[in-house]
Amino acid sequence: MRIRITGAERMDKSMKLGVLTVPLQGMPAEEAFAYLHSLGVQAVELGTGGYTNDNHLKPSVYLADDGKIEEMKALLKKYDLEISALSCHGNPVHPNKETAAAYHQVYVDTCRLAEKLGVETVVTFSGCPGDCETSQRPNWVTCSWPPEYAETLDWQWNQVLIPYWKEAVKVAQSHGVKKIAFEMHPGFCVYNPATLLRIRAAVGDIIGANFDPSHLIWQGMDPVAALRELKGAVHHFHFHAKDTKVDPYNKAKNGVLDTGSYGDLLDRSWVFRTIGYGTDANLWKDMMSTLRMIGHEGAVSIEHEDGLMSVKQGLEKAVAFLKEVMITEQPAAMWWA
Numbered sequence: 001m002r003i004r005i006t007g008a009e010r011m012d013k014s015m016k017l018g019v020l021t022v023p024l025q026g027m028p029a030e031e032a033f034a035y036l037h038s039l040g041v042q043a044v045e046l047g048t049g050g051y052t053n054d055n056h057l058k059p060s061v062y063l064a065d066d067g068k069i070e071e072m073k074a075l076l077k078k079y080d081l082e083i084s085a086l087s088c089h090g091n092p093v094h095p096n097k098e099t100a101a102a103y104h105q106v107y108v109d110t111c112r113l114a115e116k117l118g119v120e121t122v123v124t125f126s127g128c129p130g131d132c133e134t135s136q137r138p139n140w141v142t143c144s145w146p147p148e149y150a151e152t153l154d155w156q157w158n159q160v161l162i163p164y165w166k167e168a169v170k171v172a173q174s175h176g177v178k179k180i181a182f183e184m185h186p187g188f189c190v191y192n193p194a195t196l197l198r199i200r201a202a203v204g205d206i207i208g209a210n211f212d213p214s215h216l217i218w219q220g221m222d223p224v225a226a227l228r229e230l231k232g233a234v235h236h237f238h239f240h241a242k243d244t245k246v247d248p249y250n251k252a253k254n255g256v257l258d259t260g261s262y263g264d265l266l267d268r269s270w271v272f273r274t275i276g277y278g279t280d281a282n283l284w285k286d287m288m289s290t291l292r293m294i295g296h297e298g299a300v301s302i303e304h305e306d307g308l309m310s311v312k313q314g315l316e317k318a319v320a321f322l323k324e325v326m327i328t329e330q331p332a333a334m335w336w337a
Helices: 007-012 029-039 066-078 097-117 147-174 193-203 213-217 223-229 231-236 248-254 281-293 311-325
Strands: 016-020 043-047 082-087 121-124 179-183 207-211 238-241 243-246 270-273 299-302
Touching: 016 082, 016 311, 029 066, 029 311, 043 299, 066 097, 082 097, 082 299, 097 121, 097 147, 147 179, 147 193, 179 231, 179 238, 193 207, 193 223, 193 231, 207 223, 207 231, 213 223, 213 243, 223 231, 223 281, 281 311, 299 311
Parallel strands: 016 043, 016 299, 043 082, 082 121, 121 179, 179 207, 207 238, 238 299
Antiparallel strands: 243 270
């Protein structure tokens, strides 16, 4: 007997056009959802605190009132949207204990919200400890020599990072969260495929990637190669659509480890851009094709952080660009093979 797959079933298992709603923080949730629906957006990623604002989903409000949860579900249904992930970017292993505790509580509350809303994916950072028990500020190590740096890395990973996340995943699992997607971000212990795979091997396959190519591009990585390296973790992927423009003149002068203000657009070695304004369309087509080849099925979530564009212009250009490059249907049978 042949089983026919309908168009709706195909779409359910295909990439969906999504948006992280943080740039729309000035709009009430319903206004933001209506606007995104009008653009053809299918999924929203909602911030729940930490470094990410929580204007559309405040844990203190929604965890205290199940009626608010039902209102949110009704809004999503009204505008034909689903939640791709809840985002609580923070540093729960911050060396300042009070700061760490605050980020940890946001993470716990986010997992509780995910359970109530039926969301399987939580996006966050791995975090970065200090260099010893008495530190008060994070210490991101970028070189293994002199030997103190290698010793610091060993302490950070084996005494702080891995033990913390071994316990933290239990919180997620207790609330039905199936995917903890670490954004590979410089400044934190997990910043490239090697460190992502290291924490995944140590903690478990609930850990995956929030794959944001913008952070990899300026470090000199090829996002397509990075996707292929992470193919074993693909079913625990979330994807941020954000671009980076590397300035060849400023890079030639000072390299890419740029600590200048993000607002200093002319003099930085690199800046975040709306997709298509940092790299060319072919790279994005290659990334979308690679996502398909390694089995990714989920949202491609636009994160707008372009300092040269307004919120709406940046989002609308990104939506139009993605509509051209995303692969939104399942492939046909290879009649030629």
